[in-house]
Amino acid sequence: MKPETADTNRTTGELLAGPPPGERAENAPPRLLSLDVYRGIVMFSLFCAGFGLSKVAANFPNSGFWEWVKYSTTHPAWLSQTKVIGFSLWDMIQPAFMFMVGVSMPYSYAKREKLGQSHNKRLAHAWIRALILVLLGVFLASNVRTGTNWRFTNVLAQIGLGYGFLFFLLGKSFRTQLIVGVTVLVGYYFLMLPWGFENRTSMPQKFDLWFLNLFRPENDFTGHDYATLNFVPAFVTMLMGLMCGDLLRNRELSEGVKLKRLFVSGAILLVAGVVFGFVCPIVKKLWTPSWALFCGAYVIWLLAILYWVIDVGIGQRTSSAGRSAHAQTAGQAHSRRFDWKKCWIYFFVVVGVNSIAAYMMGQLMKPWTREKIWKTHLPEKFWEFTGKWTPFWEATLVGLFFWLILWWMYRNRVFVRV
Template sequence: MNSVNTPPATAPRIGSLDVYRGIVMFLLGLRLLELDEVAVHFPDSAIWQFLGHHSSHIPWVGCSLNDLIHPSFAFLTGASLVFSVSARSRKGQSQWHMTLHALWRSVALIFLGIFLRSVDRDMTHWTFDETLTQTGLGYMAVYALAYCGIRTRWIWFGIILTASWLLYACYPIMPPHANPVDFNTPEGWQHDFTGFFAHWNHNRNVGWSFDRWLLNQFPRESPYLGYLGGYTTLNFIPTIATMILGLMAGTWIKRGDQPARQLMVASVACLAFSFVLHFGGICPILKRLWTPAWVFFSGGGCLLILAALYQIIDVRQWRRWSFPFLVVGVNSLAFYVMRHTLDIWFSETLQKHFGSHVFDVFGQELRPVTIGFCTFVAFWLVALWMYRRKIYIRL
């Protein structure tokens, strides 16, 4: 990891990418406010139920705003790779040097994700479903495709999604566990599929079965039985497809041939095809197993957001409103790590020195919101300090 000063003048940054990345970090930071848990205290408030819904993950099928954080992260990794490769080429770096750097970035992302999942545990928590780890596992494949033509990228996009679908569709449907609690099935779980979609049931699918083998090869505090959220290591395969969509988006922007229009058309096509797959009975729109339908649905959402931001920021130059997002967008990795390592410590420190009652100014039910807001502001101010001093943390 190294600190990098301002980007070279010959390679102006695409503002929409930085702002989009910042919006993603804001959504991640809003989790500090625990809006979903606070919303439980206001069951009759449509506003609180809306906020609670979109600040938490959907149990199984569907999507909330919070569910777009991970795919946006993967999508932006692909989009940014286009400009990263171009900038390094202009600096005269050889392809061999760039490949070694990409390999370092891939390995660093994998182990940084494992480190973040191991915080507050008694030993290394070997798991490969964390956002950074998933991105790292697929990074080299996307890096290789950055040097390929458009047709080759789309061919591999199709191969990856088809292979991912076949892995689940060809694996035998499993009956319910005799004792679901022993397989980390959430209490009162009522989201299982029947029929063909049962190939994608919670902790009864090929990804879960693979992890039962893989993750138990590592030292563990207790045997791995299944992840409560239903995520799997194999999710990294279709995540590569999400990054390819980002790679295509970055290429369209770099070429400058009506990129907003291309992004919009691709968005509509992806969203339409996701509904075809879901309602056509091919596979569900399911983030936690990163199904092909989810790749198209979330990818369509990412393309739509980027199209709007590109038109607003890079075409019309309406930038002033975006400064708070830009501050964390250019230092997204630093903000991400702060969010996952210092959040609990900082909130406990605030209460230790100021007392819990200080944060009850809006009522005890809203205490998590007040504490979370203060924590979020503190992290943002650190990012602002880094931004003012042109300190940008990269891998």
């Protein structure tokens, strides 16, 4: 993990307008703006702890609306499906995180190829990155223990366990990727089937009773709701992202065709997940194969919507505005490109381009920020005024504090990479 610098210290308008006037589009870095916004939305929601809404909901008992809010901002006890196609929004955070890793891989690979890196060097980088992510996951799991806590269910560890294998599918045909994805899900389903899908008796959880105790001489691990082997079906979630990344980078297809394929793919996955759910319960905590299909629909749809709004809609309008402004003075061009209505994009990009730093801050600094920054320095009357909404303000102010740090990093071109 290392800090990097990049030439992204631009105004909101310049960020949205694409390459500066006079710079050829083919020389622009192959970066997907909607993906950065996607990352930013997910990461900001994560380190704001769902804006504290699950705790706010507890202050409004006997309310159907707040009961739904509480369900949507927490992980359900076991089954992740409600009313056929319903789900908890909080359950979609990790799938979105892992999906985006897959989407970004073709772009990262192409960038390194353009820099002249050999295939073997890129392969080595992928596996080194995978190892670092696993170790970061273990580090975070050990944060509240006196010794090393060898657990691998943290999202970073789960990404790391599958990342190196995902690299081997880069550049492969859609057919090959599809066959691999289906084979993994079907094969994993049959591995799980003899033990069933109940909590603490499933095959992945039984595996952890043996595997995790290998790291504990005292053999004191007695089980948990999640499982190390979740990375196997979650690998397919990352593979879905890889396939979407390949699709969006395909210059032979029109934007309309790309969007149509994204929306149709999501619909197919949703139907497949619901149907598969009749024999394989949809459980996020086990990442059952049906869950991989089910959540895949929603994370793809969100990418499609953001791509449609940002890269296709705003991107086309701002790029044409940037070209027409080329003949004007620099000040006039800036005034034409800047649009306060698009500041929400800038807000989330600041977080999205530094997602590792954002995640680590959220995992390590939340209690300190809440207690030592806001609770200490804001007057008691403020907290009295917030009343039942105190959890919302606690969580949101923590998130805004982290955003300011990330904004400083962005303005100073400091980015944490693995």
